Amino acid sequence: MNKYSESVSIERIESYARKKDIEYEFYLVNSNDKECDIFNDNIDYVTSGRQEGFSIRTIVDGNIGMASTNNLIKYKECIDSAVKIANISKQDQFSPFSYPKKGTKVKTFDKSLIDISSEDIHNLIEEIKHNLKDKDKNIRISKGCFTKSFSTRTIINSNGVDISEDFCSNSLNIESLTLPGTDTLSIETGVVSNKPITPDSANGWAERLLSLKNKQAMNGVNSMPVILHREALAQIFAAVLEPSINAERIIEKKSKLNIGDAICDERINIVDDATIDMGLGSYNYDGEGTPGKRTDIINKGELKSFLHNNYSSAKLDMENTGNAWRSMSTKPYIESSNLVMQGGNKDILDTENCLFVREIMGAHTIDKSSGTFSLGAVESFLVKDGKRTAVKDTMIAGNFYQMMKSIIEIGNDQKSCYSSSGYYLPSILVDGINIIGQ
Amino acid sequence: MEDFIDKALEMGAEYCEINHSEVERTGIELSNKKVVDISDNKGLLYSARVLFNKGWGNAFSFSDDIDALIKEAIDNALPGNVKIEETKEVKRSFKFDVKKNPLDYGIEEKKDLIKGYFDDHKNSKIKNTSIHYSDAVKKHEFWNSFGSNLKLNDTVCSATVISYAQSNERMESYFDNLSEHGGLEILKGFESKVKACNKAVAEILNAKNAKGGKFNIVVDQGLAGVFAHEAVGHACEADIILSDNSVLKGMEGTKVGVDGLTIGDNGKLNNWGYCPYDSEGVIAQDTTLIEDGILKGFLHSRETAKVMGEEPTGNGRAQSLENRPIPRMTNTYIKPKDWHFDEMLEDVKNGYYLKDSYGGQVDTATGEFLFNAKEGFVIKNGIIAERVRGASMLGSILKTLNSIRAIGNDIQYHGGGACGKSGQYALTGEGSPHLLLDNITVGGAE
Numbered sequence: 001m002n003k004y005s006e007s008v009s010i011e012r013i014e015s016y017a018r019k020k021d022i023e024y025e026f027y028l029v030n031s032n033d034k035e036c037d038i039f040n041d042n043i044d045y046v047t048s049g050r051q052e053g054f055s056i057r058t059i060v061d062g063n064i065g066m067a068s069t070n071n072l073i074k075y076k077e078c079i080d081s082a083v084k085i086a087n088i089s090k091q092d093q094f095s096p097f098s099y100p101k102k103g104t105k106v107k108t109f110d111k112s113l114i115d116i117s118s119e120d121i122h123n124l125i126e127e128i129k130h131n132l133k134d135k136d137k138n139i140r141i142s143k144g145c146f147t148k149s150f151s152t153r154t155i156i157n158s159n160g161v162d163i164s165e166d167f168c169s170n171s172l173n174i175e176s177l178t179l180p181g182t183d184t185l186s187i188e189t190g191v192v193s194n195k196p197i198t199p200d201s202a203n204g205w206a207e208r209l210l211s212l213k214n215k216q217a218m219n220g221v222n223s224m225p226v227i228l229h230r231e232a233l234a235q236i237f238a239a240v241l242e243p244s245i246n247a248e249r250i251i252e253k254k255s256k257l258n259i260g261d262a263i264c265d266e267r268i269n270i271v272d273d274a275t276i277d278m279g280l281g282s283y284n285y286d287g288e289g290t291p292g293k294r295t296d297i298i299n300k301g302e303l304k305s306f307l308h309n310n311y312s313s314a315k316l317d318m319e320n321t322g323n324a325w326r327s328m329s330t331k332p333y334i335e336s337s338n339l340v341m342q343g344g345n346k347d348i349l350d351t352e353n354c355l356f357v358r359e360i361m362g363a364h365t366i367d368k369s370s371g372t373f374s375l376g377a378v379e380s381f382l383v384k385d386g387k388r389t390a391v392k393d394t395m396i397a398g399n400f401y402q403m404m405k406s407i408i409e410i411g412n413d414q415k416s417c418y419s420s421s422g423y424y425l426p427s428i429l430v431d432g433i434n435i436i437g438q
Numbered sequence: 439m440e441d442f443i444d445k446a447l448e449m450g451a452e453y454c455e456i457n458h459s460e461v462e463r464t465g466i467e468l469s470n471k472k473v474v475d476i477s478d479n480k481g482l483l484y485s486a487r488v489l490f491n492k493g494w495g496n497a498f499s500f501s502d503d504i505d506a507l508i509k510e511a512i513d514n515a516l517p518g519n520v521k522i523e524e525t526k527e528v529k530r531s532f533k534f535d536v537k538k539n540p541l542d543y544g545i546e547e548k549k550d551l552i553k554g555y556f557d558d559h560k561n562s563k564i565k566n567t568s569i570h571y572s573d574a575v576k577k578h579e580f581w582n583s584f585g586s587n588l589k590l591n592d593t594v595c596s597a598t599v600i601s602y603a604q605s606n607e608r609m610e611s612y613f614d615n616l617s618e619h620g621g622l623e624i625l626k627g628f629e630s631k632v633k634a635c636n637k638a639v640a641e642i643l644n645a646k647n648a649k650g651g652k653f654n655i656v657v658d659q660g661l662a663g664v665f666a667h668e669a670v671g672h673a674c675e676a677d678i679i680l681s682d683n684s685v686l687k688g689m690e691g692t693k694v695g696v697d698g699l700t701i702g703d704n705g706k707l708n709n710w711g712y713c714p715y716d717s718e719g720v721i722a723q724d725t726t727l728i729e730d731g732i733l734k735g736f737l738h739s740r741e742t743a744k745v746m747g748e749e750p751t752g753n754g755r756a757q758s759l760e761n762r763p764i765p766r767m768t769n770t771y772i773k774p775k776d777w778h779f780d781e782m783l784e785d786v787k788n789g790y791y792l793k794d795s796y797g798g799q800v801d802t803a804t805g806e807f808l809f810n811a812k813e814g815f816v817i818k819n820g821i822i823a824e825r826v827r828g829a830s831m832l833g834s835i836l837k838t839l840n841s842i843r844a845i846g847n848d849i850q851y852h853g854g855g856a857c858g859k860s861g862q863y864a865l866t867g868e869g870s871p872h873l874l875l876d877n878i879t880v881g882g883a884e
Contacts, residue, residue, distance in 0.1 A: 037762055040681055045762050046514040049498035053481070066477040070500045074480065081478055088546040089473045118516070142681035143860065175860055178803060180682040186803035221650050252469045253565035254602050256609040329463075329479040362830070365796040365810035369602055369611040372647065372828040374881030376808040378801060393806065395832045395881040397650055436650035436832075436881050 008072040013054070014156060017079055022086075023059040023158045024079075025097045027287070028052075029328045031151035036121050038144040038174075041129055043122060053328045054078075059095065060086035068329040094314040096288065096332070097157045103284035103291045107277045109168040110195035114150060116170065120196075121146050124172075127199040135206035136179060142186070143175040146197075153287075161289040169194050169280070172201065177209055185212045187379060188359070192421050194278055208358070208379070215392040218382065218437030225354040225408055226396060226433045230425040234417035235363035236373065237339065237425065240400040243368045245297060245305075246334045247312035254369070259303055265407040266301035267344070274322060274337035281338040281422025287324040288332050295321045297339075301405075307334050336422060343426035344410030351409075355435055356381045356388070357396060359419075371400030377435070391437075398433040406432040439581040442504045446488055447583055449512060453489040453522060455582035455719065456504060457759050458482070462575045464540060466549055469568040471556050476545060485759035486511045493518035498759045522740040523750050525720055527585030532714040536593045538622035540573035548573075551622070552597070555629045561640040565609075566602040567632065571595075573622075586719045592712075594865070595624050596854060599632045601639040610827070612639035612812070617854035619712050638813065641825050648814050648829035648882025653789040654843075655831065655878050656782045659850035660794035661811055663868025667770045667857065668798040669807045669835045670701050674727045674735070675753075675765040675859075676742035678802050685805035685835055686733055694733045695839035698775055701728040703737060705752050705768030710853020710867035717756040717763035725751045727770075728839075737765045757862035764860060771869035775845035782844050782874040784820040790880055791815040791822055792829055797855075805835035808881075830881040838875065846871030 010028065017024040030052045037045035053070030056079050065086030069078040125146065132139045147170065154164040173190040187209050191201040228236070249255040257263065274292025276282050283292045288310050296304040305321060306312070309332050313320035324332035349356070361376030374397035382389045411427035439456050446454035460482045467475040485498040486507035495515030497507045540548070552571045560567065573595045580588045596617035603610050614631045618624040657665065673684045686694065695701075705713040705722030715721050718740050726734045736746070739754030742765055754763035783791070791814070798809035814829030815822045833841075851869035 033760070039677070042518065043516055044518050044520055045494040045496070046516060047496035047498070047760065047762065048510060048514055049485070049496075049760055050500070052500060055477075055479075066475075067479070068477065069480040071480060071482050072500075078480070085476045085478065085545055088549065089476050118514075122516070140682070142683050143677070145861070173861065176681065176683050176803060178682055184682060184685075184803045186683055186801065252474070252568065253604070254568075254600075254611070256604055256607065329477070329481075331475050331477060361799045361801065361806070362797070362808040362810060365798070365808075365830070367611060367796070367828070369609040370827070372883055374648075374650070374810065374828055374830040374883065376799070376806060376832055378804075378806065392804070393832060393834060393879065395650065395808070395830070395879065397828070397830075397881045397883040399883060434650055434881075434883055436879060438652070438879065 008075055010156065013075045016076055017056065020083065022083060023097060025057045025155065025157035026054050027326060027328070028054040028154040029151060031149060033147065033149045036146045038125060038141050041141050043125060046118065055328055056082045058082045058086050063087065063089045064096065065089055066331055094311055096310040097159050098161050098289035098310060099159045100161050101291050103163065104275045106275050106282045106284055106292065108194060108282050113168045113170055113194065113196055116148055116196055124197060124199060128202045131199060131202060132206050136210060138179055139206055139209060140178050140180065141174055142178040145173055147171050155285070155289040157289065163285050163289055165284055170197055172197050177205055179209055185209055190418055192280060192418060194280060212379065212390045215390040217393050218391050218435065220437055222435040222437065224435065225429055225431055227348060227351055227354055227356045227427055227429050229356070229358045230413065230415060230417050230427045231419045232357050232360045233425050233428060234420040234423040235360055236366065236400060237423060238420045239363045239366040240368055240371045242336060245307055247306035247308045247316060248334055250306055251312060251315055257303055259305065261303045262301050263303050263401060264298055264301040264404040267407065267410055268298055268301050268404065269342040270298040271295060271340050272297050272307060272321065272323065272336045272338065273340055276338050279338040279422065280416060281336065283337065286322040287326040290320055290322040290324065292322050292337055307336060309334050338422050338424060340424040341414065341426060343412050343414030345412055346409055348409050348411040348427060348429045349413060351429055352383055354383055354429065356383055373398060373400065393438055395436040396433050397436060402432055403430050406430050442508060443581060443583050446508045451488040451490045451512060452492070453583050454508070455487050455580065457485045458579045459759055460577045462541065464545060464548065464573050466552055466571045467568065468552055470566055471553055473549065476549065483759045488512055488515060489520060489522065490515035491517040492520050494520060496762065520741060521744045523743040524584055525750060528719065528721060529587045531589040533591040534593055534619050536621040540593065540595065540621055541575055543622060555632050557633045557636050560636040561603065563603045563605050563640055563643060564601055564636055565604050567636060568600050570598045580719050582719050588715050588719055590714060592619060593621055594619050595622060597625055597628050599635045601635045603639040603643045605643050608643060610639055610642045612642060615854040617710055619708065642827050645825040645827040647884040648826040648880060649884040650880060650882045652877050653880050654786045654876050655790045655792055655880065656786055656817065657873050657875060658793040659848065659870050659872060660852050661792050661809060662772060662870035662873045663852050664795040664798050664809055666701055666772045666870055667767060667866060667868045668800040668809065669838060670727060671703060671767040671770040672800050673802045673835055674737055676736040676738045676746060677765050679736055680742060680745060683803040685802065689733045692733060693731050694836060695728055695731040696842045697731050698845060699728055699731050699839065699842060700726070700773040701771065702726045703753065703767050703770045707769040709769045709851045709869065710865050711767065711769035713755060713768045716752045716754045718754040720750040720752040720754060722752040722768065737767060739763055739765050755864050757864060761862045766859065766864045767857065767866045769851070769867040769869060772845065772871065774847050774849040774871040777844040777846045779846060779848060779872050782846065782872060783817055783822065785844065785874060786817050787820050789817045790829060791817050792831065807835065808832045826882065828883055832879045832881055841876045841878065842873055843876050844874035846873065848872060
């Protein structure tokens with residue numbers, strides 16, 4: 001039986017590369033996906049399918065070339081193309097291919113996920129719907145989708161690496177949970193999991209939606225402490241922190257950070273950890289075959305390490321943190337595995353006299369380099385004199401780096417964040433953010 | 439393919455369509471003239487989509503076993519209540535006019551071309567300039583059970599420049615992009631964009647933060663186009679209307695904006711959102727959304743058109759054969775009027791001039807939107823004065839449509855972006871003249 005492909009065996013593909021007497025690395029993906037779309041409370045569209053394909057990276061005279069295809073019959077053309085690209089690329093002379101190393105033994109998903117049927121999905125949605133309508137019969141899942149994806153990725157290279165790893169997850173993304181009316185209320189929510197999603201995942205969604213009733217506008221420009229809920233913080237981390245600690249961006253001088261910089265309040269500790277059992281960003285091997293590991297990123301507010309792949313660690317002569325990710329058609333890029341920020345001891349979510357920001361709008365527009373942001377504070381509340389009032393037409397503006405040094409308190413609510421899968425963050429109470437109202 | 443479709447109908451399908459797509463892509467990224475990445479990718483995909491027991495089923499694969507795809511699609515369909523609007527049989531081929539086909543040029547030639555765009559005389563504070571080039575040569579063929587057979591040969595090229603400048607602790611970046619349907623000929627003049635990008639980032643490095651508050655503002659064609667797209671286009675997508683998630687629901691035929699404001703969407707235009715037929719085989723058209731301030735129409739797929747008793751508009755688009763066609767924009771535009779840009783500045787006297795956008799987001803249910811301007815300038819006594827950084831505008835759709843005091847005479851089309859909706863990306867373009875907006879919430883960290 002073919003280890004990987006249905007149409008052409010990997011042995012045949014590899015043997016063609018071997019005959020060319022080149023250094024090579026194959027990254028092969030075989031995936032099976034199913035998606036059920038929900039529109040106005042009903043599943044009305046189901047799609048499924050299979051994808052397979054590979055990319056080859058090859059080194060010729062120290063230069064690297066890459067090509068990819070999902071038409072495996074044309075594997076020779078693809079390998080030839082990679083060789084041709086290597087001949088002209090004149091890239092840095094750092095060998096990016098891994099050597100065989102023992103991987104970690106981390107559990108990445110619950111095997112019962114594989115057997116989820118269309119009927120299971122239908123029943124899950126029905127039960128969630130029922131529970132939501134128990135809170136208010138007019139609540140509706142206007143748009144959403146359930147996705148199950150199963151993939152096998154294989155890395156084979158001329159250094160003797162030959163590893164395969166399976167990944168499986170399911171997610172329920174609710175694009176809009178709506179309470180129709182004169183002032184329609186709507187939130188975006190969902191859950192991503194590596195074990196079967198259960199109806200209780202939706203606990204609290206209805207309450208979140210209903211709490212947005214009677215929104216009030218704030219006036220003028222205000223300054224008061226802000227609680228950034230972990231979901232809002234996760235979006236800001238993904239937009240600024242993650243690219244700033246990416247070693248490839250350091251090499252290209254796209255990030256201003258240096259190891260040893262005091263970039264946060266000294267109570268901040270952040271690790272990248274691929275070895276958490278059942279972590280949403282966990283893996284035994286990264287996208288180049290380097291074993292996943294745990295790395296201190298920020299310790300007591302000080303930057304301790306960047307995130308690396310093979311290339312950046314060789315170029316900067318720093319330890320490889322095993323953070324190479326890739327898709328079938330892209331070269332390995334650097335991304336965190338599980339980004340974990342240590343929680344504090346206090347419950348800050350009930351803090352008085354502040355703006356509580358649960359969701360933000362426009363995180364993708366934050367300038368990665370400067371960290372300057374101005375964002376819509378949606379699903380946000382003014383907490384004053386024992387009252388919690390939902391606000392509308394409100395912005396928060398500030399700078400990420402100043403904000404991370406102006407922490408009043410770190411919350412004790414560290415949890416997996418839906419808005420950035422693989423992030424485990426607490427909420428924070430911060431100072432120095434401009435709140436702009438009407 | 440017609441035989442497969444007949445078979446699907448014999449098996450009980452109420453509607454069937456089959457797609458085949460092939461694409462060849464090249465990507466080149468140079469950072470400070472050095473190669474960071476060169477890659478090429480070839481892909482193909484087949485799909486079958488059926489309406490069976492009034493429920494949609496879709497199946498896709500790299501394999502051309504269409505029989506198996508149809509069976510899988512039928513198995514996937516859950517009984518439902520879906521009906522679709524029929525259209526007449528259309529058999530047409532579309533070929534985008536390409537002068538310099540990317541497939542006729544070697545990768546080395548393309549790399550050297552990109553290298554030539556770098557600016558050798560840039561400011562010393564600029565630490566990095568990166569150019570990312572990509573091209574894609576695409577073929578698509580579509581068949582459906584209404585007898586249609588459509589073919590598209592399309593080519594797109596795109597180049598993006600990003601510059602990073604640093605002074606002490608402060609680092610800023612700026613980017614610009616040139617993306618069009620067509621071959622390498624579209625890159626003509628890209629070197630001036632690279633120069634302008636380097637100049638802008640060096641200036642932003644010395645700019646003060648924008649001051650938040652309420653201001654009268656002038657927005658350029660780029661940002662006004664994003665407004666048309668985010669604030670109006672999305673709220674006019676019929677699936678958003680049907681799920682009660684648009685503030686424009688129930689307002690058809692009523693006044694939603696100022697006199698003279700006309701907004702439309704046109705997939706036939708030779709701009710980034712060019713889409714001569716949609717993913718359901720409906721031919722593109724020019725659809726008026728707002729005419730002289732009055733809400734006139736929505737963007738439809740076959741399904742939403744049937745439910746709302748209207749005609750499909752050619753906006754049922756899917757990112758790829760894996761995805762569901764849903765109402766999406768193509769090229770969304772605001773029709774120009776008669777104001778000159780200088781007159782607008784004079785009229786504002788003191789406020790902001792905001793240019794282009796790093797992106798935006800809208801909550802169509804509440805009508806709230808946010809755009810971050812790529813560039814911001816203070817307007818002082820009717821003249822463009824100092825540059826500011828980090829300016830954004832927050833507003834609500836209906837209020838802002840009624841805050842437009844002046845519409846310029848200088849329409850420009852922009853493209854290059856990919857609009858995200860329901861986890862799918864679509865190439866969309868925007869066109870607009872300058873606009874003058876009254877009393878807008880501007881965000882800034884000052």
